[in-house]
Amino acid sequence: MNTTLKHWKEAATLILAAGRGRGFTPRAPSLFDYGVLLLKRSGKSGFMPNAYVFPGGVVDASDFSSDVKQPLETRPPIFATDRLKLGSPIPGEVALRICALRETFEESGVLLVAPKIEEKKMLKSIKDLGYIERYGVNDLCSSELTKWRALVNQNPSNFIRMCRELQVLPDIWALHEWGNWLTPAGRYGTTRFDTAFFICCLQEIPHTLQDDKEIExxxxxxxxxxxxxxxxxxxxxxxxxxxxxxxxxxxPLLNDLHNFASQRATAGCEQWMPVVVSNDEHHISLLPGDKLYPVDSPRDSEAAKSTAPQSKDHQDASPLHRIVISDPYTLRVQITITPKYNHVLPVAHSAVSHDSKSQL
Incomplete structure (x- = not known):
C-alpha cells in the first residue's frame, strides 16, 4: 500500500463478464452471449452517488499482507512503484488483484478463488500458456460464504484469513490487466482514485447479492x-x-473476449488521466495521444484550464483521443489513433444502439 500518495488513493475494479444463465435474460434478442455485472452505488455515497459501476474499491493494507502465498513469480507491477521500499513484500499487481477480488466479494457476494489443491495445475498452465486456461467459479457452501462476507465487510483482513481457513487461493490469475484510469483533479470534488481495471470471464453467472449498504x-x-x-x-x-x-x-462472444483479454494483458497498459477542457457546446475529456493532450500533464494539481476547439475543428486529420460530453447522458468517443498495448478501439456511438454484427 502506497502511503506516500497525497493527492489520490489507489484502487482496483473488476469488469466481470459471465455467460448466459441464472439471473440473465436480455431485454431483446442480442448478439452477445454474456452479461457484465454492474452495481448501483448508494445515494448516500460520497463519491458518484447513484452511479452504476463495476465492483471495486480502495486498496487496503491487508491486500499487501505477506500471508498471501502465491504460487508463481509476477512480472513488474502495474505501477512502477517499488513496494519493497514501502515495506511490502507483495508486488503491486498481486495486491491490486486481491483488492479487486475482495471488493467484488464484499459488494456482490461473488467469490473468485481456486482450491489450494489446484496449485500445481495453475503453475503448469502459466508455464505452458502464459495464463490460466479456466474460467469457472468456486462451489462453496452459500451459508459459509454469507458468514465470511459479513466478516470481510467488518474487517478487510478477514479476506486472507477466510482463504487460509477454507484452503483456497485468491484467483488472481483469472483477472487480466485491462486499463488504468486516474480521476482528474476537481472533477468529482476532492476525491481522486488511481484505479487499476481488470477483467475476468466466467462461463456462467454466479450467485449475486448486493450488500444493501454501499450497493443498492x-x-x-x-x-x-x-x-x-x-x-x-x-x-x-x-x-x-x-x-x-x-x-x-x-x-459479442464471451470466448473471444476471454482469449483476447488473457493474451493482450501481457502487453501491459498506461495510466490515463483525462484533462478536461470546454467550449461553448461541450466538455471534452482529452486522453493520451490526442493532439491537445499536454505531454507533461501534472497529475497532482488541477486539470489544465484551457478552451477546447469548436466543433468544426474536430474534423481535421490531427490525432484525436477524447470523450466529448454534451450532457450527463450524452457522450461520444472520438479516436483516430491506434491504441497502444495491443488494445482495441471502442465501438462508435451510433453502432452501439443497433447491436449489429456489421458494426462489431
Missing amino acids: RFQWSTPSEILQSYQAQELWIAPPQFYELSRLCRF
Whole structure:
C-alpha cells in the first residue's frame, strides 16, 4: 500500500463478464452471449452517488499482507512503484488483484478463488500458456460464504484469513490487466482514485447479492444494453465505464473476449488521466495521444484550464483521443489513433444502439 500518495488513493475494479444463465435474460434478442455485472452505488455515497459501476474499491493494507502465498513469480507491477521500499513484500499487481477480488466479494457476494489443491495445475498452465486456461467459479457452501462476507465487510483482513481457513487461493490469475484510469483533479470534488481495471470471464453467472449498504442493487446486462440504458437515461455511468463498455462491444462472444483479454494483458497498459477542457457546446475529456493532450500533464494539481476547439475543428486529420460530453447522458468517443498495448478501439456511438454484427 502506497502511503506516500497525497493527492489520490489507489484502487482496483473488476469488469466481470459471465455467460448466459441464472439471473440473465436480455431485454431483446442480442448478439452477445454474456452479461457484465454492474452495481448501483448508494445515494448516500460520497463519491458518484447513484452511479452504476463495476465492483471495486480502495486498496487496503491487508491486500499487501505477506500471508498471501502465491504460487508463481509476477512480472513488474502495474505501477512502477517499488513496494519493497514501502515495506511490502507483495508486488503491486498481486495486491491490486486481491483488492479487486475482495471488493467484488464484499459488494456482490461473488467469490473468485481456486482450491489450494489446484496449485500445481495453475503453475503448469502459466508455464505452458502464459495464463490460466479456466474460467469457472468456486462451489462453496452459500451459508459459509454469507458468514465470511459479513466478516470481510467488518474487517478487510478477514479476506486472507477466510482463504487460509477454507484452503483456497485468491484467483488472481483469472483477472487480466485491462486499463488504468486516474480521476482528474476537481472533477468529482476532492476525491481522486488511481484505479487499476481488470477483467475476468466466467462461463456462467454466479450467485449475486448486493450488500444493501454501499450497493443498492445489481444487474447483469450485455454491454450494448447498458449503453442503450445509459443513453435512455435509465441509469448513469461515468466516462471510464462508458469507454470500457464501448470496447467490450467489439466482442459479442464471451470466448473471444476471454482469449483476447488473457493474451493482450501481457502487453501491459498506461495510466490515463483525462484533462478536461470546454467550449461553448461541450466538455471534452482529452486522453493520451490526442493532439491537445499536454505531454507533461501534472497529475497532482488541477486539470489544465484551457478552451477546447469548436466543433468544426474536430474534423481535421490531427490525432484525436477524447470523450466529448454534451450532457450527463450524452457522450461520444472520438479516436483516430491506434491504441497502444495491443488494445482495441471502442465501438462508435451510433453502432452501439443497433447491436449489429456489421458494426462489431
